[in-house]
Amino acid sequence: MADLTTEFLGIKSPNPFWLASAPPTDKEYNVRRAFEAGWGGVVWKTLGSEGPPVVNVNGPRYGAIYGADRRLLGLNNIELITDRPLQTNLEEIKRVKADYPDRAIIVSLMVPCEEQAWKDILPLVEETGADGIELNFGCPHGMSERGMGAAVGQVPEYIEMVTRWCKQYYSKPVIVKLTPNITDVRKPAEAAKRGGADAVSLINTINSITSVNLDTMSPEPSIDGKGSHGGYCGPAVKPIAMSMVSEIARNPETRGLPISGIGGVTTWRDAAEFMALGCGNVQVCTAAMTYGFKVVQEMISGLSDWMDEKGHNSIQDFVGMAVPNVTDWQYLNLNYVAKAKIDQDACIKCGRCYAACEDTSHQAISMSADRVFEVIDAECVACNLCVDVCPVEDCISMEAMKPGEVDPRTGKVVEKEYANWTTHPNNPGAVAAE
């Protein structure tokens, strides 16, 4: 069995699966249950400054998006940071860390953008023995209206400033958690790095309204007939999160900056994909909130089996392996030509490929009277829509044409050499190939 031990910023954990800062990590009771279930670490739910704690709404905090059979695909929340006294949280963190020295405990923090506020809280956190801190610059609702959370994360200068204070007043690793509610996620990541951050974690939740009640005309979750945007998470946000992760991983300014991946990690495969894109570990929330802490067992066994199959002995063997393959569109090989191919034995004759291609694409699939669906190579641009809508896995595949063959669509010979848009004759800004 592959070794899942993870060392992230020097912090060891038995596996790369951490619980993200969220309701599952708000209390000693929950965190102990999580560790007993096998989670490698937790990021404790965000602490605020000393004083009267924040208050939460007393109505629904969550809204959901469902797939078939009420499978939860997306969740949003309007919960704030911890609403328990600072001292209580600190005492609990200390106790749990002492009892679980092999697990990672990171403390999430969110205090006002004033040096004194950070100066006050950091020694208290240091004293708990926790392994590091994560700066919550991402929470998109409630706290952002008070100048914290995403309000900080959307201003790179603030990120840099606060990160610098944290590095100054705290001795252990500092992770900056980024908001996706921004145009270019590289900017806040660069700012974090300039401020001395040891790592970034992303994504926090996305501004969202999950649904509108068509009887009351209130957004959901509805509090007495009104709704507020919440933070969206769960399987639905994974593609957005992975794109943002990859941008930071391949950005020359931030390349090599450790990343903790967050956003819809639900299975071992999701985790492996985030890690292939450069994440040293992953943080999970919605999957645990949907199915309970036991889901980590599947993540552990699945990742381990996959690593064995691929011959990876340790996590480090595959972290970042996919990063070199993330590129800009302009560098994609325009001489690569593929055609859809339908496996007639696997085809169940539903005709979805035909409807999709005929109505919304390139009229490249023919349909006979007895429902045989065939690709018309002379029309097929290999868009992959037929593959995506086919309900049978591996029934339709994209097959690359061999160099020297003639593409019946263009009448041109498939070139062996790589060529991209930058040198394409149709590109007004093309540079001559050397």
Add this chain to the structure above:
Amino acid sequence: MPEATPLTPGITSGRLSAETLSEHFDDLHEPYAPHEAAVAADRCYFCHDAPCITACPTDIDIPLFIRQIQTGTPEAAAKTILTQNILGGMCARVCPTETLCEEACVREAAEGKPVEIGRLQRYATDTLMEKGVHPFTRARSTGKSVAVVGAGPAGLACAHRLAMHGHDVVLFDARAKAGGLNEFGIAAYKSTDNFAAREVDWLLGIGGITLHLDQRLGDGLSLSELRDEYDAVFLGIGLAGVNALRASGEDKDGVSDAVSFIAELRQASDLTKLPVGRDIVVIGGGMTAVDAAVQSKLLGAQNVTIAYRRGLDQMGASKFEQDLAASKGVRIIANAQPLAVHGNGAVSEVEFEYTISDGGELTGTGETFRLKADQVFKAIGQTLDGAPDALKLDGRKIAVDEKGRTSEAKVWAGGDCASGGDDLTVTAVAEGRDAAEDIHATLTGGK
């Protein structure tokens, strides 16, 4: 306590308690709860030019109605169904979906487990009907009137479509109740809670249909008079006759027609009072044979055997029906033809000879056997009975063209009495509907 048990000899009632009988005759397929319907609907792939639509005799847009269920609008789904098939509620219960839409479902090809179209259709139509809504309104009156003879599936579908187009319809039926085979000829567990009658009431909610019961063609009602009195006539008179066994002794006590038994059972207000034998032999291989056999068993008969003269694969009853019979404890003997009914006054045994099919030719092997029987049901097919002499026949049915027109002007026919199509409820509905469209076109278009 029941007065009799399954072991009590002879034909007697009360073999099972009222509770057991009520369990036995409950819905064959439980209706879906809303979440079950949503899960089942999610399995539909929304196929292009879907094979299930092609397989449906009434061309219901199945993917569309399933998607309407999926999006939380079962009433809209019901309207999609009922637009094509006004008896969609009954068809959802009695259609042999395993040989129609569900056989064609691509998920049957993919994994041997089709989308449960019949149950979904029932969910949609039940939801609408429970609200007491009739979703169609009549067009402005055309001033034309049409006589529809036979208030079975074909006649009801025809009458409804004509009424919708603004014609006045007088609907005649020979029996004391409308519904035809829906009311008298289908196993009770397929039409529970008086559904057939409720559906007729709901259908008549369109308005413009006057129902005349106890009016039989050839017995006070004549085609020539109807032709004179109405602008058009539709005949949906079904198959009122029953084939003879052509085996000696078929007049003995205890031998009766399966259709009569089924009708009696359907109309019984108290199943504990309905007599049934201990040892039942059903002769035939169609749906009627299975309905009679299974219901005998459910009533408390100890031994029920279906004997069919050809092979299992040639039985009119589908594989599903055969399996249903087997699951209820009914034994099916294929390749056995009846030779004689034995007994002193009342039947005590039926003698059969084994057969072999040789290139379509059925021949006896000479080997015979006897089955103990105190009750025998003949289910060897129904025949046209009481069709007006003026009409040309095609084989043993009223000859019609693809629009349902008979050899006589102003006279249309459809359903089991007419040529073409399978003898299924859903086929009858399609024929009645299509004839109505042609009648409408004829009456309004001057053709």
